Amino acid sequence: MPEHKITKAIRTRVDQTNEMEHSSPLFLTSSFCFDNAEDMRAAFADENDDNIYTRFSNPTVQEFIDRMCALEGAEDGFATASGMSAVFASFMTFLKKGDHLIACNAIFGSTHTIITKYLPKYGIEYTYVDAGDPKQWESAIRPNTKMIYLETPTNPGLEIIDLEEAGKLSRKHNLILNVDNCFATPVNQTPIQYGADIVIHSATKWIDGQGRVLGGILVGRKDLIHEVYLFCRSTGPALSPFNAWVLSRSLETLDVRMERHASNALHIAQALENHSKISWLKYPYLPSHPQHSIALKQMKNGGGIFCFELKGGLESGRKFLDNLAILSLTANLGDTRSIASHPASTTHAKLSEAERMATGITPGLIRISVGLEHRDDILQDILQTLEKC
């Protein structure tokens, strides 16, 4: 039994075939055959773990799940076609009419849409609480509260939520603690260790790490994941075996990639922190970050993302994007290639200024997802475009 979870994740694989291949094969098949009626009956009766149909299970998808469980320290998991299908499955499996959900106020845009637009259609209530103030969460708890949902670090404002506090609170009130761990990745932060019951990922981001495939996963307590499995088996958000195969290969390099993403990000964030065109810069591993001590406690490094505010506001934000020579303008994050985004003129442009401010989207906010290019080239590109802002 390997001692370290990264070794376990890299060494976990589907059983070798008679070909004795070193890399795992890809089971690109929608269904599985049975020798006879009795074997087929037993599989359908859940008397064994035989694969039946890829919407339910598939060996290549299971390899990805097993590797993620090893990294997160989780008992079981279910992989989905995207991060959003994992988020949606976590709500629909555990919440019903009359239930109440507490979520932190800074969450991923599409998650916000599910909570505010779709959950109320099914009679599920919600309260948003200040991510940085755990006391507020406790006063938001009602008799019908079922789940606490949070992201840390948050997107794009990089607030850090104290997972230990969240874990204690959810234990005390017997709530399901559901954590979107996409920004940190399991090599940097493992929410289950603090009491999370369900951990969600958009595997599209750092886990793929090269901007190729969509994917998502839920991992956590075995009894809860079984409920997720039953919901997904019937509703069909299954991950493609091809994408699972790609994502499992990516997991083998996740630990080393994240170390470099984070050391590049720290170096560049330090170099930019006091730049004359910037009013503030946030990176979890800089002492200037408001929740720096929590970041040090629960994260192995500061991650691959930093954000800052341009003094020139909205117009400067547009100029910043227009004058970049190397960094990509694209909606993704967590790629080998560095990416810049300006939420106020793009992802959050449809909101009013007041609505944007309420979710921490200031006019000149720039988010940088730091890639694996040479850190000096990334920094130089940012410095030269800052001159024009």
Ligand SMILES: *Cc1c(COP(=O)(O)O)cnc(C)c1O
């Ligand atoms: C991208 C993202 C999602 C959604 O994932 P998809 O794979 O795009 O569906 C959810 N949460 C966070 C924090 C994300 O960054």
